[in-house]
Amino acid sequence: MASSKDEPFLVVEDLKVHFPVTAGLLGRQVGSIKAVDGVSFALKRGETFSLVGESGCGKSTTALSVLRMNRPTAGRIIFDGTEISALEGAALRPFRRRIQMVYQDPFGSLNPRASVRDIIGEPLVVHGLASSRAAYEARIAELMGLVGLLPDMASRYPHEFSGGQRQRIGIARALALDPDLLILDEPVSALDVSIQAQVVNLLMDLQERLGLTYLFIAHDLSVVRHISDRIGVMYLGRIVEVADRDALFGDPRHPYTQALLAAVPTPDPEREAARPHTIIAGEVPSVRNPPPGCRFHPRCPNAFAPCRTDGPELRALEGSRLAACHLYDAAHTRPST
Amino acid sequence: MSGHLLSIEDLSVTFRSERGPVRAVHSVSLHVDEGETLAIVGESGSGKSVTALSILRLIGDAGRIDRGRILFDGRDLLTLDKAGIRSIRGDRISMIFQEPMSSLNPVLTVGKQVAEPIRLHRGKSWAQAMEDAAELLERVAIPDARERLGDYPHQFSGGMRQRVMIAMALACQPRLIIADEPTTALDVTVQAQILHLLKELTRELRSALILITHDLGVVARYADRVAVMYAGRVVETAPARALYARPSHPYTLGLMASIPGLDAPAGTRLPTIRGQPPDLANLPEGCPFVPRCPHARAICSSAVPPLEPVGPDHLRACYGFE
Numbered sequence: 001m002a003s004s005k006d007e008p009f010l011v012v013e014d015l016k017v018h019f020p021v022t023a024g025l026l027g028r029q030v031g032s033i034k035a036v037d038g039v040s041f042a043l044k045r046g047e048t049f050s051l052v053g054e055s056g057c058g059k060s061t062t063a064l065s066v067l068r069m070n071r072p073t074a075g076r077i078i079f080d081g082t083e084i085s086a087l088e089g090a091a092l093r094p095f096r097r098r099i100q101m102v103y104q105d106p107f108g109s110l111n112p113r114a115s116v117r118d119i120i121g122e123p124l125v126v127h128g129l130a131s132s133r134a135a136y137e138a139r140i141a142e143l144m145g146l147v148g149l150l151p152d153m154a155s156r157y158p159h160e161f162s163g164g165q166r167q168r169i170g171i172a173r174a175l176a177l178d179p180d181l182l183i184l185d186e187p188v189s190a191l192d193v194s195i196q197a198q199v200v201n202l203l204m205d206l207q208e209r210l211g212l213t214y215l216f217i218a219h220d221l222s223v224v225r226h227i228s229d230r231i232g233v234m235y236l237g238r239i240v241e242v243a244d245r246d247a248l249f250g251d252p253r254h255p256y257t258q259a260l261l262a263a264v265p266t267p268d269p270e271r272e273a274a275r276p277h278t279i280i281a282g283e284v285p286s287v288r289n290p291p292p293g294c295r296f297h298p299r300c301p302n303a304f305a306p307c308r309t310d311g312p313e314l315r316a317l318e319g320s321r322l323a324a325c326h327l328y329d330a331a332h333t334r335p336s337t
Numbered sequence: 338m339s340g341h342l343l344s345i346e347d348l349s350v351t352f353r354s355e356r357g358p359v360r361a362v363h364s365v366s367l368h369v370d371e372g373e374t375l376a377i378v379g380e381s382g383s384g385k386s387v388t389a390l391s392i393l394r395l396i397g398d399a400g401r402i403d404r405g406r407i408l409f410d411g412r413d414l415l416t417l418d419k420a421g422i423r424s425i426r427g428d429r430i431s432m433i434f435q436e437p438m439s440s441l442n443p444v445l446t447v448g449k450q451v452a453e454p455i456r457l458h459r460g461k462s463w464a465q466a467m468e469d470a471a472e473l474l475e476r477v478a479i480p481d482a483r484e485r486l487g488d489y490p491h492q493f494s495g496g497m498r499q500r501v502m503i504a505m506a507l508a509c510q511p512r513l514i515i516a517d518e519p520t521t522a523l524d525v526t527v528q529a530q531i532l533h534l535l536k537e538l539t540r541e542l543r544s545a546l547i548l549i550t551h552d553l554g555v556v557a558r559y560a561d562r563v564a565v566m567y568a569g570r571v572v573e574t575a576p577a578r579a580l581y582a583r584p585s586h587p588y589t590l591g592l593m594a595s596i597p598g599l600d601a602p603a604g605t606r607l608p609t610i611r612g613q614p615p616d617l618a619n620l621p622e623g624c625p626f627v628p629r630c631p632h633a634r635a636i637c638s639s640a641v642p643p644l645e646p647v648g649p650d651h652l653r654a655c656y657g658f659e
């Protein structure tokens with residue numbers, strides 16, 4: 001029943017995740033935090049799709065929904081043709097194996113009292129896949145080899161490893177169950193640039209060899225550009241632009257995407273001193289009472305009348321690019337300036 | 338005597354481990370002046386955090402400061418008694434820790450955690466301290482800050498927790514802020530806002546900032562001077578512009594070459610520094626970078642090269658190469 005190459009492998013459709021805000025002794029609900037508020041995107045098999053956007057805009061919450069580790073308020077998640085958002089318990093189990101996560105923090109996410117062997121092997125034990133001691137050991141050696149760890153490191157403990165090595169342990173563990181989809185939430189942000197480069201190269205090699213699909217979340221836009229096929233830009237619980245890598249970085253369309261790219265610091269003090277350090281203007285928007293119309297309009301340098309009242313839909317522009325912005329709507333004539 | 342706000346002189350720190358003593362920091366000397374931002378960069382495990390933690394004597398029971406002095410406002414912090422160092426922490430020197438989740442208390446509300454140092458060091462009432470906390474959280478761009486004072490850390494995103502740590506560090510208007518990877522969980526626009534805020538404050542209060550980061554773009558934009566660490570030692574230090582214009586230590590050169598710039602070709606394999614990170618319990622003789630250095634010569638394994646000037650205010654620890 002595997003999907004064909006062109007069918008989307010993962011579809012997230014109008015996903016909403018709202019957290020209740022309560023008040024008083026009885027915990028009466030007085031509002032909600034609309035962490036994810038109508039997010040849709042699709043991943044092709046074997047591609048790397050990245051989510052970027054402002055801190056707190058709902059990237060991790062979206063990822064946790066795909067992993068079925070939180071309860072979506074609305075929307076559907078379809079993985080390889082099955083609507084996993086409708087499954088519970090035993091029916092969900094096979095999908096849990098096929099979707100794995102690598103976490104940001106290579107220090108906090110590994111049990112300090114377990115050996116590397118036990119850390120990598122734990123998912124095998126949990127899912128009852130260790131048929132014999134010998135098969136278990138062989139699989140662990142294979143996984144360690146895959147991520148470039150030496151077999152004799154298996155009996156060491158996490159604190160004996162560098163950050164980059166610990167991140168490799170996390171990746172080996174995520175690969176133990178032969179997943180099809182890896183979700184990587186800030187997998188390299190704790191690493192120095194040289195080790196970060198090693199881990200990025202490793203992820204690209206593994207994808208080629210194992211045909212993995214990646215949902216990648218990161219703030220470092222040069223890493224995102226390097227590793228991604230396509231990118232979705234989020235702002236305040238919504239996707240505002242989706243485009244192929246070169247289109248997005250070469251010609252960003254949504255004013256938020258433009259502001260984001262303009263804020264990337266370049267490793268060149270002369271250039272940095274010479275250019276203006278624009279900071280997005282305006283108040284940080286409330287997640288409990290998001291601005292009406294386009295959520296970015298209070299901070300947008302291009303906002304005009306319709307932006308204040310109508311929320312723009314995510315629409316196809318040229319090629320495979322999507323953007324949610326009235327500047328590109330035929331229905332609204334742009335004011336002449 | 339030095340007119341520096343903080344100066345670290347010949348600091349060495351060792352940890353006990355099953356495989357023998359680990360010298361995490363080796364003869365490190367650094368200083369930072371009023372109004373200045375010093376960046377510390379270097380490999381994972383090179384001793385950046387341990388150096389920073391030593392300033393506030395927070396290295397824990399397994400570690401020992403073997404040698405050195407840390408002068409702050411004319412006093413050696415390493416000789417203060419417990420009460421003395423505690424009165425400085427979070428007040429005149431504050432630290433933004435590398436791991437927000439393990440540094441925040443999961444069962445205390447965000448508001449209380451930010452208000453606590455204000456109450457402790459400034460003797461304000463809870464109500465006043467909470468008011469200050471709300472303002473601080475607004476300054477670090479937490480949306481709905483006032484309404485979210487009662488939230489617990491797990492209800493905040495990764496980057497929001499990091500900003501809570503920053504608000505706590507700013508609470509008492511410190512003379513020195515030590516920020517250990519303060520913006521790893523932040524997008525570039527919020528990062529710019531936060532670093533801009535930290536810079537403003539150091540200017541306003543004539544204080545200083547020690548910024549530990551892996552992001553060489555951030556260093557280029559915000560640092561006045563840079564120290565590069567490798568295997569527990571400072572291997573190069575220079576004004577930021579000089580370091581980028583003329584990186585002089587082979588490790589610094591390797592680091593600069595690994596940056597996946599926004600104008601480099603995408604989708605290809607990135608250059609890395611060959612070989613493995615050093616094992617601190619088992620360092621080679623001489624320069625610790627020898628096993629990975631493309632320019633190593635016989636002399637490099639004879640003794641650790643001293644830091645020597647290669648330009649104005651620019652030092653490197655290397656016997657030189659073509």
Ligand SMILES: Nc1ncnc2c1ncn2[C@@H]1O[C@H](COP(=O)(O)OP(=O)(O)OP(=O)(O)O)[C@@H](O)[C@H]1O
Nearest residue numbers: 019035055056057058059060061492493494495496
């Ligand atoms: N369990 C929860 N309870 C209440 N609010 C939550 C919870 N989890 C997340 N939120 C809120 O949802 C919003 C989105 O959080 P999320 O962690 O998805 O952001 P993010 O895009 O991953 O940000 P970052 O880049 O900082 O990690 C934030 O306002 C956050 O406070």
Ligand SMILES: Nc1ncnc2c1ncn2[C@@H]1O[C@H](COP(=O)(O)OP(=O)(O)OP(=O)(O)O)[C@@H](O)[C@H]1O
Nearest residue numbers: 163352361380381382383384385386387388399617
């Ligand atoms: N409590 C400890 N016990 C034993 N060894 C320690 C301890 N704390 C640090 N070390 C060791 O000291 C060395 C320096 O660590 P430090 O945390 O200063 O590195 P860092 O330069 O901050 O690295 P990163 O960029 O990954 O944060 C490392 O090899 C580390 O394993």
Ligand SMILES: [Mg+2]
Nearest residue numbers: 059060494495
């Ligand atoms: Mg997140």
Ligand SMILES: [Mg+2]
Nearest residue numbers: 385386435517
């Ligand atoms: Mg550190």
